[in-house]
Amino acid sequence: MAVNPLPHGEGWGGGNGAIVCPQPLAAEEGREVLRRGGNAVDAAVTTAFVQGVIDPMMNGLGGSGVAVVYTARDQRVTVLDFYARAGSQVRPDQWERLFIREAADRYGYVCEGWVNDAGYQSVGVPGTVAGLDELLRRFGTIAWEQAVTPAVKYARDGFQVTGNIRSFWVTDYGPDVVANHLRIQWTPESKRIYTKDGELYALGETIRNPDQARTLERLASAGARDFYEGEIAAAIADDFQRHGGFITREDLAGYRVGAGEPVRGLYRGLEVVAAGPPAGGMTLLQMLNFLEGYDLAAMGWPSAAAALARVRAMKFAFADRERYLADPAFTQIPVEKLTAKEYAAAARGAHDSPTTTHISVVDREGNAISMTHTLGSSSGVVTPGLGFGYNNYLNCFDPRPGRINSLAPGKTRITMMVPTLVLRDGKLEIVIGAPGGTKIVTGVLQTLLNLVDHGMTPMEAVAAPRVDCNGDTVQAEQRISSEVLAELRDAGLPVNRRPLGYDPYFSKVQCLVVGRGGASDPRGDGGIALEA
Numbered sequence: 089m090a091v092n093p094l095p096h097g098e099g100w101g102g103g104n105g106a107i108v109c110p111q112p113l114a115a116e117e118g119r120e121v122l123r124r125g126g127n128a129v130d131a132a133v134t135t136a137f138v139q140g141v142i143d144p145m146m147n148g149l150g151g152s153g154v155a156v157v158y159t160a161r162d163q164r165v166t167v168l169d170f171y172a173r174a175g176s177q178v179r180p181d182q183w184e185r186l187f188i189r190e191a192a193d194r195y196g197y198v199c200e201g202w203v204n205d206a207g208y209q210s211v212g213v214p215g216t217v218a219g220l221d222e223l224l225r226r227f228g229t230i231a232w233e234q235a236v237t238p239a240v241k242y243a244r245d246g247f248q249v250t251g252n253i254r255s256f257w258v259t260d261y262g263p264d265v266v267a268n269h270l271r272i273q274w275t276p277e278s279k280r281i282y283t284k285d286g287e288l289y290a291l292g293e294t295i296r297n298p299d300q301a302r303t304l305e306r307l308a309s310a311g312a313r314d315f316y317e318g319e320i321a322a323a324i325a326d327d328f329q330r331h332g333g334f335i336t337r338e339d340l341a342g343y344r345v346g347a348g349e350p351v352r353g354l355y356r357g358l359e360v361v362a363a364g365p366p367a368g369g370m371t372l373l374q375m376l377n378f379l380e381g382y383d384l385a386a387m388g389w390p391s392a393a394a395a396l397a398r399v400r401a402m403k404f405a406f407a408d409r410e411r412y413l414a415d416p417a418f419t420q421i422p423v424e425k426l427t428a429k430e431y432a433a434a435a436r437g438a439h440d441s442p443t444t445t446h447i448s449v450v451d452r453e454g455n456a457i458s459m460t461h462t463l464g465s466s467s468g469v470v471t472p473g474l475g476f477g478y479n480n481y482l483n484c485f486d487p488r489p490g491r492i493n494s495l496a497p498g499k500t501r502i503t504m505m506v507p508t509l510v511l512r513d514g515k516l517e518i519v520i521g522a523p524g525g526t527k528i529v530t531g532v533l534q535t536l537l538n539l540v541d542h543g544m545t546p547m548e549a550v551a552a553p554r555v556d557c558n559g560d561t562v563q564a565e566q567r568i569s570s571e572v573l574a575e576l577r578d579a580g581l582p583v584n585r586r587p588l589g590y591d592p593y594f595s596k597v598q599c600l601v602v603g604r605g606g607a608s609d610p611r612g613d614g615g616i617a618l619e620a
Contacts (some may be wrong), residue, residue, distance in 0.1 A: 105451040108598040110612035114138040117238045128449040129227040132457045133220045137239035142247040145466045147445045150478030151216040153461030154363045156507040160454030163514040169346040170219025171500035172212030172481035175334030180495045183487035191264035194558045195526045196483040205483045206266045206274045208333035210467045212481035221312035222345040236308040243301035246294035252613040254291045274468025300475030316340045327471040359511040368506035368529040374405035377432030384541040392575035402557040404435045413502045414492045444523030448598045458507035458521045504528040524595025526558045531595030546607035550597045
């Protein structure tokens with residue numbers, strides 16, 4: 089079978105570090121950390137705090153995430169998860185009578201009054217602050233205060249509304265979610281900060297958030313536990329109890345970061361290492377196993393044959409996602425069985441008869457981190473005086489009790505976040521991940537295929553036109569030809585050719601390839617910074 093193998097690089101681009109993320113200013117702050125001698129985790133944590141200020145609906149202090157860390161000295165991979173978890177006051181049946189339907193793209197559920205998608209009841213106990221603190225404690229070399237402080241200036245002095253932020257606010261994402269221009273002003277405090285009397289800030293205008301600057305300054309001086317046990321925690325819990333939310337002081341004080349082993353698989357002789365359940369690593373490995381049986385290099389991309397293979401792999405893996413993927417603390421998941429090559433081969437034989445951010449960093453020593461963190465699509469809630477928004481992580485719990493992803497206290501919902509590393513003989517080759525809801529795993533999948541099977545450069549790989557199939561309909565970027573789409577339709581697949589050539593509907597992949605450079609997806613603002 090013809091394959092275009094990645095050339096094996098012995099170092100990162102001449103020995104320097106690099107960072108990619110969707111926000112150029114945040115990438116630059118991470119680069120400065122690398123230049124001052126900080127390692128990959130130092131840069132990622134610093135970048136994450138800045139991202140939370142300058143892209144406030146995508147991520148921030150009130151969020152959730154997962155990181156995959158590679159330490160070059162011992163060639164070890166560690167997963168740290170800091171998912172938002174349902175508060176102790178939730179009930180499995182609390183939205184049962186309000187349930188309307190499952191979202192068409194399999195991302196969440198629609199309930200009356202949008203109670204699960206926006207507002208205080210949609211928020212899970214945030215994990216981002218604890219997660220960033222734990223990353224720095226385990227793997228970092230700089231002080232906590234050093235990592236937090238760069239974000240303060242962007243909150244205090246302001247940041248410009250970029251094209252990507254503005255377009256996110258005004259894009260219609262359909263009838264299954266709250267419109268973003270309403271979401272960002274769902275509560276009076278959020279409306280006060282992010283609009284001018286209800287009018288969205290225009291492209292290029294500056295948003296200042298002095299409350300958030302003060303919160304960051306307090307975090308920098310008092311430490312991360314203040315968010316969970318101190319003054320910040322008290323303000324959060326009191327606000328949620330006053331407004332019918334489910335987060336208590338005990339929930340915050342009891343929050344802990346998870347640590348564990350990743351899921352692992354082989355594709356064309358390369359080891360793919362990713363975050364496992366409830367994240368999307370298992371789903372990614374299933375898709376790769378399915379596709380390994382095809383000569384994708386010979387098919388080329390884009391082509392009808394390759395598109396059909398990709399879509400069939402997505403349908404196969406997403407069907408299992410709905411049957412099996414859950415919080416492993418609450419449900420036993422047969423990961424080994426589902427990621428076995430034989431399982432995918434059997435499925436292949438049968439067939440043959442959309443708010444998140446990401447950081448990928450490699451430092452000059454070869455250490456790496458792939459980290460995805462998010463507010464979900466954000467709840468529109470801001471606690472008065474604190475200045476930051478919260479996740480809406482409860483929107484993907486099934487409102488119907490007795491199901492694999494029904495609500496329960498302390499439970500986290502499934503996610504397609506899939507920070508991923510690719511290794512050859514234990515040595516790092518690729519650091520990759522993406523924001524983008526259910527489209528994350530399909531974006532990472534297709535970028536890996538473009539790199540490994542089609543021999544593309546990192547920039548070509550992330551920019552190449554994509555298809556996606558989370559439900560019944562294949563979504564295709566405008567750049568995929570009519571001939572390819574016609575053959576998909578002839579195969580019995582409903583196809584929607586989307587109006588944009590670089591469509592933000594798809595995930596925004598952030599990719600670094602050892603010895604070959606990096607790329608930040610042009611579907612976003614595209615931030616890449618190389619250490620000089």
